[in-house]
Amino acid sequence: VVGAEIVLTNVDTNAQSRTKTGKEGLYVFAGVMPGRYRLAAGAAGFSVTVKNDLVVHVQDELAENFTLQVGSVNEVVTVSANALNINTTDASVSTVVDQTYIKNMPLNGRSFQDLILLTPGIVTQSSQSGANFNTGPGITGEFSVNGQRTEANNYTVDGVSGNVGAAADGVALINGASASGSLPAATALGTTQALVSVDDLQEFRVSSSSYSAEYGRNPGGQFAFETKSGTNQWHGTAYDYVRNDFFDANDWFNNYQNVKEPALRQNDFGGTVGGPIRIPHLYNGKDKTFFFVSYEGLRLLQPRPAHVFGVPDYCIRGLVAPGSPAVCENSDGTPMLDPNGQNRIPAPAALQPVLNGFPLQNVSDYFPDGWAELKASWSDPSSIDSTSVRFDHMVTDRARLFFRFSDAESNSTTHSVDLIPSMIGNHPFTTRTYTGGVTSLISSRLNNEFRINYSSSEAATHIAIGAFDGSVPVDLAKLTGLGPSATVEPFFCGANESFVAFGCTGYLQGLTSSAQRQWNLVDTVSYSVGRHQLKFGADYRRLTPFAVPNNPTVSYEYSSLSSIENNNPDFVSVGVDAPAYPLSKNFSAFAQDEWRVSARLSLSMGLRWEVNPAPGVTKGLMPFTVQGSGPNTWAVAPKGTPLWKTTWFNFAPRLGAAYSIRGQQGWETVIRGGGGLFFDTGQQDSPFGFNGPGFGGSNFCATFLGQTCNPFPQVGQIPTVQDPTQLPPGQQYNAEPVGFSTHLQLPYTLQWNASVQQAMGKSQALTLSYVGSHSGRLLQTDQIPTPNNPNYGQFEFVSNGLTSDYHSAQAQFQRRLSRGLTALASYTWSHAIDYGSQNINFGYKRGNGDFDVRHNFSGAFSYDLPDAGHNGFANALLHHWGIDDRFTARTGFPVTIVGQTYLDPVTRKRLPAEEDLNSGVPLYIYGSNCANTYNNVVNGVLLPCPGGRAINAAAFSNLPNDPVTGQPSRAGNAPRNFVRGFGAWQMDLAVRREFPIYERLKLQFRAEAFNVFNHPNFGAIDPAFFCTPGPFCTFGQATATLANSLGILSPLYQLGGARSMQFAVKAVF
Secondary structure, eight states, rough: OTTEEEEEEEEOOOOOOEEETTTTTTOOOOOOOSSEEEEEEEOOTEEEEEEEEEEEEETTOOOOOOOOBBOOOOOOEEEEESSSSOOOOOOOOOEOOOOOHHHHHHOOOOTTHHHHHTSSSSSOOOTTTTTTOOOOOSSSEEEEEEOOOOTEEEEEEETTEEEOOOOSSSHHHHHHGGGGGOOOOOTSSOGGGTTGGGGGEEEEEEESSSTTTTSSSSSSEEEEEEOOOOSSSOOEEEEEEEEEEEGGGGOOHHHHTTHHHHOOEEEEEEEEEEEOOOOOOEOOTTTTTEEEEEEEEEEEEEEEEEEOOOOOOOHHHHHHHHHHHHSOTTEEEEEETTTTTTOOHHHHHHGGGHHHOOOOOSOOOHHHHHHHHHOOOOOOOOEEEEEEEEEEEEEETTEEEEEEEEEEEEEEEEEEEOOTTTTEEEEEEEEEEEEEEEEEEEESSSSEEEEEEEEOOOOOOOOOOOOOOOOOOOHHHHHTOOTTEEEEEEEEESSSSHHHHHEEEEBBBBBEEEEEEEEEEEEEEEEETTTTEEEEEEEEEEEOOEEEOOSSSEEEEEEHHHHTTOOOSSEEEEEEEEOOOOEEEEEEEEEEEEOOOOSSSEEEEEEEEEEEEOEEEEOOOOOEEEEESSSHHHHHHHTOOSSSOOOOOEEOOOOOOEEEEEEETTTTTEEEEEEEEEESSSSSTTTGGGTTTTEEEEEEEEGOOOOOOOTTTTOOOOOOOOOGOOOTTTTTOOSSEEEOOTTOOOOEEEEEEEEEEEEOOOSEEEEEEEEEEEEEEEEEEEEEEETTSSSSSSSEEEEEEEEEEEEEEEEEEEEEEEEEEEEEEEEEEEEEEESOOOSSSSSOOOEETTTOOOOEEEEEEEEEOOOOOHHHHHHHTTEEEEEEEEEEOOOEEOOOOBOEEEETTOOOOOEEEEEEETTTSSEEEEEHHHHHHHHHHTTEEEEOOOGGGEEEEGGGOOOOOOTTSSSSSSOOOOOTOEEEEOOEEEEEEEEEEEEEEEEEEEEEEEEEEEETTOOOOOBBBBBOOOOOOOOOTTTBBBBBBBGGTSSSGGGGGGGTEEEEOEEEEEEEE
């Protein structure tokens, strides 16, 4: 019917949009906010047909058809909209998580990472990333989507970029991906309140493959979050979620080491309120102006699992036999002896404050080289305060405005688990965003959406030495006379058994800060003509992060007991670093055509253009790249030389098709297929240049060079930051240069998929998909020795060249609310293959990717118990009860064996050699065989291997060394990532009961259990093949639970921890 009037009404705000059908009988509404709608169609000579209960989700493209009946315009025919939205418009693979799951699912930490994992093809960061030192806030991302790197995802909130994550310190900023705008904002606990609080979230969509040309910048997942707005009815919540260790299980490794669970206390409280803005006697905002305010506060005392630390023993501290401090004695009066049979003596007085900064030993055994054990667990305090205010205003029925301000302040205090627990860090994070938008219906065919955003994320780390189990607080910067801006690092390396047990141990103190700042402008124009819905748009983003390091940094390293007893360090370095002020710009434009070829066939065609210039600076020096005919002639390029040349021809075509085989309502069958080209920004490694010449300098002293180093607290000459272009001939740079390929190009990914979706009634559907991709020109960072280069002996070099491939079979079942039950379940079989899964630390050997999880299942359901008929007693017991469940199961992540390195004779690159594989030897050892191999006996009891399994060290062997270089000259034959860690499964369960209080007021009680069956999930495997399995060698064994291995989110809120219970009361009106 040509010229029929179509009216779309928001049920909650009464806002209306009107349009008319064109000559093809088609109509379009663009820029529709998520929400509940009523759709009406009418024309002269026909009755008005109304569809109720129409739900629009974020980024939905729905086809709602009408059959008008002949009759009077005064007659109204009411029909029901489909309960489940079937995609009949394009080939995108996506999942919408709506209010049913957001409100009801047990969300650990009230953070929505668990909900993201409901999408097929998504896995968490590898539990091995931390073991390989490639993880941490501001360094890497949290999810791999269809085999892409974790830094390849794009987060948006209300249509603008949410990739404004900051690093915990300046060093992480310039060594990680946050400076390039590749990571989302997060709190100090890694939770998502910095993006949007759960009670402020309307819904979100995860698009994982072959999405429209409208979306891009990164080739991974597109995570689109929409916040809540006010409505004509006043509504809100008030809640408090509490936890206490009384209800929780102990960490598996605490039980393993016979350590009591530390204290856990949590209060997560807050509320929301929204409605029309009314000013008595002045303004009534009903149907026009609305507000929504959200606040969430968290106060947490978080337990940490037990760790074993190396600490100075009583003797070296001077705490044994105080009457005769010159010689240390055992309890029986005999002298303590060092490994050479000489009498032990305490360290000199100048070093005592440093040694007493360590906690005291609490294990009676000690090592003859001056070290003893501390076994400790504790609790760390944290806090979050997240506030959001949103205003919406209907200027006319053709123009809508909104503005949102959010402020998320968080702080965590941590005792170090990597060094010593008396090293206490304070980590404040603050994220603020300001977002405005205008949606204009210019005509019945033309619509425009404009968004503008300014965001800032600031973070800092202040590390001090405090009181912990007998440690004496010490200000090393004051002792050295360097002042509060300095970082001082004393490190001690045991010479014998303790080195195997602890490696080098020590601590540091200092203060550093960093920030990310963003301007983002997005504009999209929609125009409908005939059967075509055209879209054109542009997206501009400007990032201005900064990092302010400590200055200077002084390190003292003692590598033997005698060096400590004589305060004669074996290595001392003094370094300075300049602040960094990077500038990154991203621009993209797109054109998209959604063509409704027929009632059954739709085509989606688009082209996206990406321009990502080499980063610059907002002030100070630009990083120096290198120039020259080859590594032996490389030298820093002149000042102002761009790191690489901008590429202008990054055009990304997209094509998708959807065909409805069967259109019967409730039993639709749709087949879809498509593919496209997707670019990454290529800027993730650009901050490395701020580590090079012109941004730092160092002086060092080493006894192995025949030098005598200054004892603590003396400080040698403090270097200056040199201009590398002004050095005299023959003088080396005082920092390792970082070069970039002049023709560095944007990494790309080719994606393709095919799927079939079958509706099974009006409320549920099953989708089966094949999803594949090939990525090329991936970033790689090489360390290239240059012994014949007079400027420096080794260069880092960033270039393209690596590839990856991904293949998967995916299935998803969806059930919208029907008879009280809502469900969403996903299964993925996949295989990810690459040469390296991180932007740094590549192995350059093709094999299983770090995110290669072969089988992955994730599901959730929410069920409201029905009434019990006319039985009043039964109704009183069962009415208003609900059960919510979340279940995850997957196979293990791959493990890369870490061993020697070798110099590749062809490329002259320093590469990981890994190991040789011994044929015929089992890869794993189990049960008693495993326990006997490691022979870990505590109090006369032989402890089992964690999880009852370990990688078999006998299956590998070190490579032979070249007699000339003393190092391997080839790579090992062991395949990369072919051994596996542990699989994982976990069920989270919530039980709720609502009590109606008065009309629209109700009270809800919730009891939630995370990992309700307390199933132990093991995480990081020690991959370092440097020792023989025994009591002090953990190679091949799990060293932590999964929750303590995933790196970004707080372990308390991660998948794979011990059972934790949470209780809540919530008022809803």
